[in-house]
Structures are given as C-alpha cells and as structure tokens.
Amino acid sequence: xxxxxxxxxxxxxxxxxxxxxxxxxxxxxxxxxxxxxxxxxxxxxxxxxxxxxxxxxxxxxxxxxxxxxxxxxxxxxxxxxxxxxxxxxxxxxxxxxxxxxxxxxxxxxxxxxxxxxxxxxxxxxxxxxxxxxxxxxxxxxxxxxxxxxxxxxxxxxxxxxxxxxxxxxxxxxxxxxxxxxxxxxxxxxxxxxxxxxxxxxxxxxxxxxxxxxxxxxxxxxxxxxxxxxxxxxxxxxxxxxxxxxxxxxxxxxxxxxxxxx
Amino acid sequence: xxxxxxxxxxxxxxxxxxxxxxxxxxxxxxxxxxxxxxxxxxxxxxxxxxxxxxxxxxxxxxxxxxxxxxxxxxxxxxxxxxxxxxxxxxxxxxxxxxxxxxxxxxxxxxxxxxxxxxxxxxxxxxxxxxxxxxxxxxxxxxxxxxxxxxxxxxxxxxxxxxxxxxxxxxx
Numbered sequence: 001x002x003x004x005x006x007x008x009x010x011x012x013x014x015x016x017x018x019x020x021x022x023x024x025x026x027x028x029x030x031x032x033x034x035x036x037x038x039x040x041x042x043x044x045x046x047x048x049x050x051x052x053x054x055x056x057x058x059x060x061x062x063x064x065x066x067x068x069x070x071x072x073x074x075x076x077x078x079x080x081x082x083x084x085x086x087x088x089x090x091x092x093x094x095x096x097x098x099x100x101x102x103x104x105x106x107x108x109x110x111x112x113x114x115x116x117x118x119x120x121x122x123x124x125x126x127x128x129x130x131x132x133x134x135x136x137x138x139x140x141x142x143x144x145x146x147x148x149x150x151x152x153x154x155x156x157x158x159x160x161x162x163x164x165x166x167x168x169x170x171x172x173x174x175x176x177x178x179x180x181x182x183x184x185x186x187x188x189x190x191x192x193x194x195x196x197x198x199x200x201x202x203x204x205x206x207x208x209x210x211x212x213x214x215x216x217x218x219x220x221x222x223x224x225x226x227x228x229x230x231x232x233x234x235x236x237x238x239x240x241x242x243x244x245x246x247x248x249x250x251x252x253x254x255x256x257x258x259x260x261x
Numbered sequence: 262x263x264x265x266x267x268x269x270x271x272x273x274x275x276x277x278x279x280x281x282x283x284x285x286x287x288x289x290x291x292x293x294x295x296x297x298x299x300x301x302x303x304x305x306x307x308x309x310x311x312x313x314x315x316x317x318x319x320x321x322x323x324x325x326x327x328x329x330x331x332x333x334x335x336x337x338x339x340x341x342x343x344x345x346x347x348x349x350x351x352x353x354x355x356x357x358x359x360x361x362x363x364x365x366x367x368x369x370x371x372x373x374x375x376x377x378x379x380x381x382x383x384x385x386x387x388x389x390x391x392x393x394x395x396x397x398x399x400x401x402x403x404x405x406x407x408x409x410x411x412x413x414x415x416x417x418x419x420x421x422x423x424x425x426x427x428x429x430x431x432x
Contacts (some may be wrong), residue, residue, distance in 0.1 A: 064292045072423070074406070081410045082418070092389040208284030208297040212384050215295050221386035229295075230277045233286075 001234030011042035026083035104137035110187025121194035136172035148234030149183035203245035210241030270311035305337035337379035
C-alpha cells in the first residue's frame, strides 16, 4: 500500500498476510492513502518463514528500497525500527513544515513547546501537563508551519519505565486529556533537562538564543536551513523561551501553565 | 602599518543571515554552524565592509550604547574571527586577551556592562537523526535485548541493537 504524509508518498509491502494492519498502526499521524504507484521510498518487511527457499529462516528483515536496514528475530523490534525510520524520513523531508524534536501541549489556545532529545524526560513532562488539563499535540515533534504555528502530531505517548527498554504507549485519554485539533501559536518554549531534586528556576533567553536553542533540535536544519531559521524566528517572535534544570515533572508542569496564563 | 588602520572585511559568501530582535543569526552553509551575534557583535560585523578602518569602527560604537574604546572592537573582531565570519586579518591578541573580564577592566566599567559587550554563541546544526530520538553509547550498553533500536547520539548512522542474546550495542 502507499500513503501520503507531509507531502511525501511512501510505499509499504510485506509477505505476511495481516501484518500491514500492524504497520498501519505505526504510520505518521495525519497520513492519507495515496494512489501513487511510483514512489521514492518503499519499506518492505520480510517475515521469517514466509518465503520458501533453502536453509533455516529465523530472522525477519526490513528493507528500505533495495537496502536492508535491519534484521532481527524480534518482529516487534523490527516494526519499531520501521516506525522510527519512517517518522524520521517524514520529519526531515516534509515539504511545507519544519519538524522540531519536542513535546507539545496546548493550553488556553497557546502551545507549550518542550524541545529535547530522548531520555530527557520529555514524555513524562507532557504526561504531567495532560493530567493538569492540557490538550495533547505530540511527545515527539513540534510541527511548525511558515507562520511559526504548531500543528498536532499526536502519536501515542511513549512512556518508559525505569527498568523498561521498550516503552509502553498510551493515548492522551489515559491521562484524562484530548488530542488538540487546530494549529496554535507558541505560548512558551521551555528548554529543560531533568536532574533529581533540582529546583525549576529558568532564565529567559533572548530571541536569538531561543532560535539557536530550537535549531539544535530541528530535524531538517541542514537540509533546509533558510526555511528552518525563518520558521523558528516566527515561532519565538511572540513567545518567551526559557531554559533551566528541572526536578520532578509535577513541580515544573504547574509553573509552565501559570506562565502561559 | 598600525593595526588600527586595517580594514576588516566580513565574510559574506555561503552565509544565511536573519535578524531577530536586534540580534543577528548567521548560518554557515559550509560548516553547518549557526551563530548568534548580539547587537554589539552584529554592529561590528555589519560595519566590517572592507572600507572602514578599525579606528572608524571604534568611533561608531556608541550606536550600540558602548563606550568608544578599541578594546571593544578588538573583542568583537576576535570572536568573529574565531568562528570564521571575517576574512583573515591581523589581530593584536587571542580571544582570551579580550575576555569580558579583561575588557571590563580596561573600560573601568561595571559588571552590568557585560551584557552589552560583543558576544557570539555558536551551535552545529544537527544531522536529522541527531535531532531526533537518540541514545548515548552508555545508555545503549545498559540496555538488554530487545534494545531500543534508537540511533546513537554520537554516531547517528548506527543503532542501539542486540549484540548476542544478552547485550545491546551500536550496530
């Protein structure tokens, strides 16, 4: 099957009947079916034991076009890998939007943007904001249009327990929240890192510092630097960018909401 | 020749420039570095047109609310030179010779003046995979199969994947 996501047509195929449904669950939010028969990127999942041939076949294989990009005996792992590669491709090659690696929630008609890499507690903070009544936009990407507004990218929240390697996934309703619908202007950008016991005492960055801080998490920064800089400048033009070390998510979440109020 | 008679020339090729609230952002298309110039550094950079001498730059410092002292201009030029935003020129000292502390001492100014002094911050724009989810090698090594499958932050072309039955590592 072929889908259209962020202006890109992407194909998928597998030799195991029924697996497309599992793959479909990992498509980027907002995808649409496509009728395109020729695409630049095709993902193929070959499942162990499905294809006849000589020798034992116990590993599953993931191909991107003609290149094998992963092999594993763990099909779930292989599908996680497909999802990661697919979302990154869409984030980097989106034709009209700029993807910034960040958690996003909506509050009082404004977006709270939390840029950061994995393992910095981004999803935990997003979940805490949802418990306090915010609407869910994303725990992975802030999707910005040319006016600097944030669009929803509501893939299920990916929560990692202290001992879990593979994160568990939850819809926003698990935190008593709903998905956001329309684009929002940015209300505040908070650049944070978790440190146990730290007290949240952020400093406000200048506009230029704010753009630089977001650029460090901007997926197409190298591929589309002009559009990235222009979009980030728009995003922070009416919003403070604050930076600091945070302790527990609960303590910081309320302070962030107060900031937008 | 007196160093103050030099005519600094800002590099202009291969750069993208954006103004944000009086600051200037410069993206170097060759090195993929992004630089933030505060108003004082931006003023000196923009005045460095290859025609104005260092002396003349000093005479225009008050446009950024700074005292007309050549230490301030040299401070800006050493910082701009260090990040490759100037054509090569002779400088009277290294960046450390024009540290904030030293320039404040020369000016006899209060610490509050620090924010007005020329400043340049730089970051390297990330590769796409670096900007997205990633794990450090140490985080990956602490995992056990099935492993997270995320790219390594320091080597984004490699993934945290199973290495044997009990370990995870970059692959």
